Amino acid sequence: MYMSKHINQLLRCIKSIGSNSMFLSFCVFLSNSEPINAQAATNKAIKILLITSGCCHNYPFQTKAMNDAMNKIAPKATWTVMSEGGTTTRGTIALYDNPDWGKNYDVIVHNECFADTKDSEYFRKITKAHYAGIPAVVIHCAMHTYRAAEENDWREFLGVTSKRHDEKQAKYPVTLVEAKHTILKGMPNNWVTRSDELYIIDKFWPNSKALASAVSEVDGKSYPIAWTNQYGKARVFGTTFGHSTGTFSDPIFLTMVSRGILWAAGAIK
Numbered sequence: 001m002y003m004s005k006h007i008n009q010l011l012r013c014i015k016s017i018g019s020n021s022m023f024l025s026f027c028v029f030l031s032n033s034e035p036i037n038a039q040a041a042t043n044k045a046i047k048i049l050l051i052t053s054g055c056c057h058n059y060p061f062q063t064k065a066m067n068d069a070m071n072k073i074a075p076k077a078t079w080t081v082m083s084e085g086g087t088t089t090r091g092t093i094a095l096y097d098n099p100d101w102g103k104n105y106d107v108i109v110h111n112e113c114f115a116d117t118k119d120s121e122y123f124r125k126i127t128k129a130h131y132a133g134i135p136a137v138v139i140h141c142a143m144h145t146y147r148a149a150e151e152n153d154w155r156e157f158l159g160v161t162s163k164r165h166d167e168k169q170a171k172y173p174v175t176l177v178e179a180k181h182t183i184l185k186g187m188p189n190n191w192v193t194r195s196d197e198l199y200i201i202d203k204f205w206p207n208s209k210a211l212a213s214a215v216s217e218v219d220g221k222s223y224p225i226a227w228t229n230q231y232g233k234a235r236v237f238g239t240t241f242g243h244s245t246g247t248f249s250d251p252i253f254l255t256m257v258s259r260g261i262l263w264a265a266g267a268i269k
């Protein structure tokens with residue numbers, strides 16, 4: 001089967017990058033060898049750069065899950081997977097040293113997790129490119145990446161400020177705040193997540209709009225778990241869920257992320 005071969009190739013590539021983080025490496029995969037199914041959301045050949053590395057999560061599993069999910073609704077999407085910086089909270093990614101690091105892509109998916117990297121000169125290489133107009137999707141630990149930094153550039157880019165989460169993972173009932181938004185198309189209004197971490201949002205930035213929310217089991221307050229943001233000329237979609245393999249096995253979550261990617265890239269309305 002093409003898909004299983006394709007996935008194995010993807011996992012091998014991530015593994016090879018992980019074993020040699022000194023090299024800037026890319027894995028490029030086309031998802032367009034399968035016929036478009038009836039549920040395809042777009043036939044556009046959008047180019048996605050996924051940056052996925054750092055602490056605390058199963059990034060090869062998450063990458064495979066997102067690739068599979070996207071293939072169902074955007075069969076011509078092209079994925080480039082960048083996994084660099086190691087598995088600690090203090091990594092950096094050499095890709096960002098190139099001022100044009102994002103220019104060949106329609107959307108960047110940030111799924112990296114480097115909470116203790118705090119050099120503003122470093123992360124402004126990322127935010128500057130987005131502010132100029134490169135769309136982005138930010139997932140889970142991207143919200144706690146650069147958490148130790150004093151400057152707020154990264155948080156303004158995300159659209160939220162978060163520095164902690166409910167101590168225990170739980171299955172959270174989700175309230176749809178903007179049920180008619182295209183990103184949430186097809187999403188049930190009684191979605192309960194798989195076991196995951198709820199991030200506490202300390203600040204919701206002015207250009208952000210909440211799409212869905214969930215209530216903390218610790219303080220009883222409601223926090224956005226999915227939102228859109230406008231950062232300079234760039235569209236941003238974010239979700240704070242995405243910790244567990246359970247979540248990345250949940251078709252509701254995966255469809256939301258896939259549609260968020262397409263929306264940010266301007267591929268669906």
Ligand SMILES: [Zn+2]
Binds near residue numbers: 141197242243
């Ligand atoms: Zn996590």
